[in-house]
Amino acid sequence: VPELPEVEAVTRNLRAAAPWARIVAAGQWRPTSAENLSRAVGDTLTGVARRGKHILLALQSGATLEVHLRMTGHLLVLPDARFRGERARVWLDLEDGRAVVLDDPRALGRVKLWPAGANPCPGLGPEANTPDFSEQYLQSALHGSKRPIKLALLDQSLVAGLGNIYAAEALFQAAIHPARPAGRLAAPRLRRLHRSIVGVLELALDSAIRAYGRPGGFSKGENFPLAVYGRAGEPCPRCGALVRRIAQGGRSTYYCPRCQR
Numbered sequence: 031v032p033e034l035p036e037v038e039a040v041t042r043n044l045r046a047a048a049p050w051a052r053i054v055a056a057g058q059w060r061p062t063s064a065e066n067l068s069r070a071v072g073d074t075l076t077g078v079a080r081r082g083k084h085i086l087l088a089l090q091s092g093a094t095l096e097v098h099l100r101m102t103g104h105l106l107v108l109p110d111a112r113f114r115g116e117r118a119r120v121w122l123d124l125e126d127g128r129a130v131v132l133d134d135p136r137a138l139g140r141v142k143l144w145p146a147g148a149n150p151c152p153g154l155g156p157e158a159n160t161p162d163f164s165e166q167y168l169q170s171a172l173h174g175s176k177r178p179i180k181l182a183l184l185d186q187s188l189v190a191g192l193g194n195i196y197a198a199e200a201l202f203q204a205a206i207h208p209a210r211p212a213g214r215l216a217a218p219r220l221r222r223l224h225r226s227i228v229g230v231l232e233l234a235l236d237s238a239i240r241a242y243g244r245p246g247g248f249s250k251g252e253n254f255p256l257a258v259y260g261r262a263g264e265p266c267p268r269c270g271a272l273v274r275r276i277a278q279g280g281r282s283t284y285y286c287p288r289c290q291r
């Protein structure tokens with residue numbers, strides 16, 4: 031599942047494809063794949079940004095195309111629009127012959143055109159890879175919270191871009207049990223958690239840039255060495271105890287019962 035590092039890598043690749051030509055046609059696989067897409071025709075892309083796990087394509091008119099990759103989505107520029115594959119769910123054909131395509135085997139990704147002045151991602155917290163997400167910020171954001179720390183970290187209004195995989199990995203790095211109440215972490219442990227989040231995301235971004243940089247590259251950062259995520263029943267790389275899986279908020283959490291307290 032694309033989280034901040036993967037979405038950032040996709041965003042950077044798109045940015046490298048500028049300058050953009052006018053959008054001459056737009057299409058979608060199903061009516062639910064995109065919302066108000068036809069309004070983008072005749073407009074021109076002016077920039078690409080990322081906010082949390084969303085990709086924001088700015089248009090000259092002031093409108094924004096918001097893209098959410100969800101599980102298996104990849105947004106890329108095809109040198110020739112005629113070679114759009116069968117997994118293309120949403121496409122924007124450009125006047126210069128290229129196309130911006132949402133390639134998505136599971137077809138869960140979504141595109142939405144927002145009018146000028148609208149905020150496509152309201153309520154998002156600071157980006158996990160920026161100075162706004164500081165140790166002090168994390169401390170005040172978690173203060174008094176009784177929520178399990180893992181669930182707090184997945185809350186996009188608390189910190190934007192962190193998802194199930196890297197939250198689990200950061201908690202492992204910080205040796206913190208995922209069910210520990212978020213507001214009860216002592217300052218040294220919070221410091222370690224903050225450092226772990228930043229460090230895991232940095233490594234994952236490097237890995238995602240390599241993975242998505244390959245021609246036709248489509249991946250979910252598979253180069254990133256996962257210590258606990260998806261490894262239930264396997265030995266912890268640090269102590270050898272068996273990694274456990276529990277459900278939190280309807281999703282799987284992986285952790286080492288010996289290292290993480």
Ligand SMILES: [Zn+2]
Nearest residue numbers: 266269286289
């Ligand atoms: Zn362990």
